[in-house]
Amino acid sequence: MSAVENKESWEPKIVAFLCHWCSYAGADLAGISRLKYAHNVRVVRVPCSGAVNPLYIIKALQGGADGVLVSGCHPGDCHYLTGNLLARRRFALVDSLLKHIGLEPGRVHFTWVAASEGQQFAAVIQTVTDRVKALGPAHKLVKERQRS
Amino acid sequence: MGAKVCDLNRVAELLGQWADSRTVVVPGAPPENSGFVPFDGKWNALLPGTTVRSVKDLLFAQSDMLFGYELEDGAVKFTEAAVPEEVVAVGVRPCDARAITMLDPVFCEDPDLYDPAYQARRDRTTLVVIGCNVVGSGCFCTGIGGDPHGKQGADLFITELEDRLLLEAVTDKGEALLSAAVLTDASAEDMEQSKVVTGTAREMIELPIEGLKEKLDNMFDHDIWSQLHETCLGCGVCTYLCPTCHCFDVTDERRGEAYQRLRTWDSCQFTLFTLHGSGHNPRPTTQERLRQRFMHKLNYYPDKHGVSACVGCGRCVNNCPVNIDIREIIRQIGGVTA
Amino acid sequence: MTSVERQLRAECRRLLEDKEVDVILGYGRGTLPLRTAPVFARQAADVDNLVWDVTCENSLAVYVPRLAGQRIAIVAKGCDGRWIAEQISENQVSRDNVTVIAVPCAGVISRRKLAEATGYKPIMSGVIQGDTVAVAGTDWEQVLPISDLLEEACKSCIYKGAPFADIDLGRVDSTGSDGFPDVALFSQLNGEERWQAFSAEVDKCVRCYACRQACPGCFCKVCFVDKSNPTIIGVTDDKSDAMVFHLVRALHLAGRCVDCGACEKACPTGVNLRMLNRKLQKDARELFGHTAGLDPDEKPMISSYRPDDPEDFIM
Numbered sequence: 001m002s003a004v005e006n007k008e009s010w011e012p013k014i015v016a017f018l019c020h021w022c023s024y025a026g027a028d029l030a031g032i033s034r035l036k037y038a039h040n041v042r043v044v045r046v047p048c049s050g051a052v053n054p055l056y057i058i059k060a061l062q063g064g065a066d067g068v069l070v071s072g073c074h075p076g077d078c079h080y081l082t083g084n085l086l087a088r089r090r091f092a093l094v095d096s097l098l099k100h101i102g103l104e105p106g107r108v109h110f111t112w113v114a115a116s117e118g119q120q121f122a123a124v125i126q127t128v129t130d131r132v133k134a135l136g137p138a139h140k141l142v143k144e145r146q147r148s
Numbered sequence: 149m150g151a152k153v154c155d156l157n158r159v160a161e162l163l164g165q166w167a168d169s170r171t172v173v174v175p176g177a178p179p180e181n182s183g184f185v186p187f188d189g190k191w192n193a194l195l196p197g198t199t200v201r202s203v204k205d206l207l208f209a210q211s212d213m214l215f216g217y218e219l220e221d222g223a224v225k226f227t228e229a230a231v232p233e234e235v236v237a238v239g240v241r242p243c244d245a246r247a248i249t250m251l252d253p254v255f256c257e258d259p260d261l262y263d264p265a266y267q268a269r270r271d272r273t274t275l276v277v278i279g280c281n282v283v284g285s286g287c288f289c290t291g292i293g294g295d296p297h298g299k300q301g302a303d304l305f306i307t308e309l310e311d312r313l314l315l316e317a318v319t320d321k322g323e324a325l326l327s328a329a330v331l332t333d334a335s336a337e338d339m340e341q342s343k344v345v346t347g348t349a350r351e352m353i354e355l356p357i358e359g360l361k362e363k364l365d366n367m368f369d370h371d372i373w374s375q376l377h378e379t380c381l382g383c384g385v386c387t388y389l390c391p392t393c394h395c396f397d398v399t400d401e402r403r404g405e406a407y408q409r410l411r412t413w414d415s416c417q418f419t420l421f422t423l424h425g426s427g428h429n430p431r432p433t434t435q436e437r438l439r440q441r442f443m444h445k446l447n448y449y450p451d452k453h454g455v456s457a458c459v460g461c462g463r464c465v466n467n468c469p470v471n472i473d474i475r476e477i478i479r480q481i482g483g484v485t486a
Numbered sequence: 487m488t489s490v491e492r493q494l495r496a497e498c499r500r501l502l503e504d505k506e507v508d509v510i511l512g513y514g515r516g517t518l519p520l521r522t523a524p525v526f527a528r529q530a531a532d533v534d535n536l537v538w539d540v541t542c543e544n545s546l547a548v549y550v551p552r553l554a555g556q557r558i559a560i561v562a563k564g565c566d567g568r569w570i571a572e573q574i575s576e577n578q579v580s581r582d583n584v585t586v587i588a589v590p591c592a593g594v595i596s597r598r599k600l601a602e603a604t605g606y607k608p609i610m611s612g613v614i615q616g617d618t619v620a621v622a623g624t625d626w627e628q629v630l631p632i633s634d635l636l637e638e639a640c641k642s643c644i645y646k647g648a649p650f651a652d653i654d655l656g657r658v659d660s661t662g663s664d665g666f667p668d669v670a671l672f673s674q675l676n677g678e679e680r681w682q683a684f685s686a687e688v689d690k691c692v693r694c695y696a697c698r699q700a701c702p703g704c705f706c707k708v709c710f711v712d713k714s715n716p717t718i719i720g721v722t723d724d725k726s727d728a729m730v731f732h733l734v735r736a737l738h739l740a741g742r743c744v745d746c747g748a749c750e751k752a753c754p755t756g757v758n759l760r761m762l763n764r765k766l767q768k769d770a771r772e773l774f775g776h777t778a779g780l781d782p783d784e785k786p787m788i789s790s791y792r793p794d795d796p797e798d799f800i801m
């Protein structure tokens with residue numbers, strides 16, 4: 001029986017796109033501080049939240065990610081000055097469109113986490129994991145085997 | 149070959165009897181009348197003309213798995229494609245059935261070189277053709293060598309009479325369907341009536357197809373293509389809906405832990421269709437691609453197989469967003485002096 | 487010939503004879519009843535083929551990026567004019583190279599609605615008579631009010647005229663405002679219902695890309711769906727892949743789509759393509775105060791930001 005089918009032991013797979021300068025550093029700080037948080041996150045380090053193409057979020061869902069998190073610097077603190085401000089518009093639209101087609105709220109999350117915010121990072125991961133776990137395994141948008 | 153009759157108010161029953169041992173598909177009802185859908189117990193009289201998606205979809209699917217493969221215990225394990233189910237397609241038009249006879253030489257006539265996915269579906273599909281008593285919008289089968297009551301490609305041929313259907317078997321597959329309990333024997337009068345009814349739909353347009361192929365032999369570099377192509381969007385609708393178009397792509401896709409080799413539709417109208425690995429594209433603009441479509445239909449295919457690959461179904465005419473009309477193009481080619 | 491057509495031909499003849507433009511994008515008679523088709527007029531004699539009526543449905547702006555460098559005149563409905571504004575703001579054509587000939591447009595007839603209204607019987611002839619259209623088959627006739635046959639995109643259009651014009655052949659008064667009632671209605675369904683509705687539309691998609699090819703906003707040299715090395719999405723009609731195609735295409739048009747409806751008109755299988763675009767148009771307006779195609783000098787929405795852009799979706 002696969003892990004997905006065994007509800008007792010199912011653990012969600014969450015993909016997190018973290019910007020190198022703030023959120024990834026914040027995650028690093030959480031690790032250095034030995035903060036405990038859910039272990040379900042797979043991190044993808046990107047130079048800036050502005051470098052996150054909406055396609056990455058959607059492809060992650062297609063590939064079977066149960067949840068996706070995108071995290072960047074706080075507005076005003078972007079290492080590239082405006083990357084996260086452009087991303088903010090983009091993410092608002094992605095979030096809105098995915099909800100519009102009926103993707104469960106709680107699958108895709110966006111947050112700002114600074115390099116100094118190790119505690120906040122751990123809390124974010126815990127919250128996201130709890131929400132995704134409550135939703136169960138992802139099935140919408142997931143690409144299945146071709147039926148011939 | 150036998151001939152039977154079915155009362156119009158018992159057609160749903162007939163299809164139900166066929167559905168006992170096979171999957172019966174019929175033209176979808178509007179506004180969702182895109183193609184053939186599973187029979188749901190209700191028989192709707194056919195609309196004049198054709199479905200939007202042709203019957204080629206049943207044999208040459210938009211995507212078909214050729215085989216699957218995955219790693220198991222360090223070795224490659226192959227999976228065969230599943231055997232398709234037995235399908236009876238009811239309400240196919242003569243143009244579509246004739247189109248299938250043009251796909252067969254490409255996909256399955258050579259016993260040493262055939263497409264297993266197409267062959268598997270072909271063997272398990274029975275085409276029940278219903279002749280056209282009324283011309284549809286955009287139809288022109290008689291102008292291109294077709295016949296609204298032609299039996300080419302049909303397994304079973306149905307003529308709609310006033311209050312009943314006349315069913316004539318054309319092949320053994322069609323004959324097998326005539327054993328349905330609800331059918332009664334056809335009378336000589338039924339056969340006579342069918343000859344009368346087929347008359348009017350044959351008065352369709354005429355097109356100058358005489359010598360068309362030969363004319364096109366010398367027109368590869370003709371000006372006509374530079375004039376015709378500019379409004380073409382390169383949308384591919386013509387090729388996807390055309391019942392004889394058969395370009396395909398072969399790709400590998402990962403699905404979970406396994407991989408599949410897939411045959412999918414492709415279109416000579418797509419920009420990258422002829423993109424070479426070197427980066428060169430011999431058909432870089434709509435001019436070359438539009439020329440390709442019409443040359444293939446009206447010159448290259450007839451060269452190999454003796455008949456033009458257009459069956460006059462009218463789908464490209466009705467659905468081209470910019471009203472590029474193959475009938476017009478044939479007329480223009482016809483008007484070209486050597 | 488209507489008076490607008492007469493003026494249109496006169497203006498176009500002048501533009502070509504005076505060599506002010508290299509090509510005029512307009513409409514000519516089609517080969518089917520109640521059909522017109524795009525025409526490219528390059529010689530003065532070609533202008534006699536130009537027409538203007540409620541069947542001129544094509545979005546001619548789609549050809550503009552392909553004619554880069556040429557001096558273009560375009561017979562512009564409101565939506566075409568807005569696409570030109572958008573294309574100028576995105577540097578696909580320079581303002582100097584395009585002559586906008588605004589024509590009065592109250593909407594175009596939907597071929598799908600016409601087919602439904604006539605019971606899908608073959609139409610052999612059609613005549614426009616003021617605000618009705620008279621259609622006939624081999625043994626039947628019907629007169630239909632044009633207002634019943636308008637494309638959905640035209641029904642919600644409040645911009646009934648190009649935002650700017652070099653030659654103005656008249657405008658239709660635009661009434662009302664677009665509160666996106668269709669989007670609001672859809673939003674009232676619960677998540678599962680919306681998912682089912684979206685899935686049902688995507689089920690019809692055969693991945694022909696007619697929507698993309700007809701769209702004046704889709705002019706990438708290589709579309710993301712055509713990329714390989716790496717391949718981004720598969721080429722089959724797999725439902726998940728088809729959904730990704732439509733979602734990402736809609737997102738690529740966010741803040742750019744003027745809602746001309748060319749996509750819907752081109753789709754052979756009747757997918758409700760504007761379902762996604764309308765939602766993003768509403769978001770563009772409500773979240774960022776942006777409507778596409780009104781100002782050629784405005785910076786594209788997705789390459790701009792405001793310090794107070796909404797953040798309520800951020801955790």
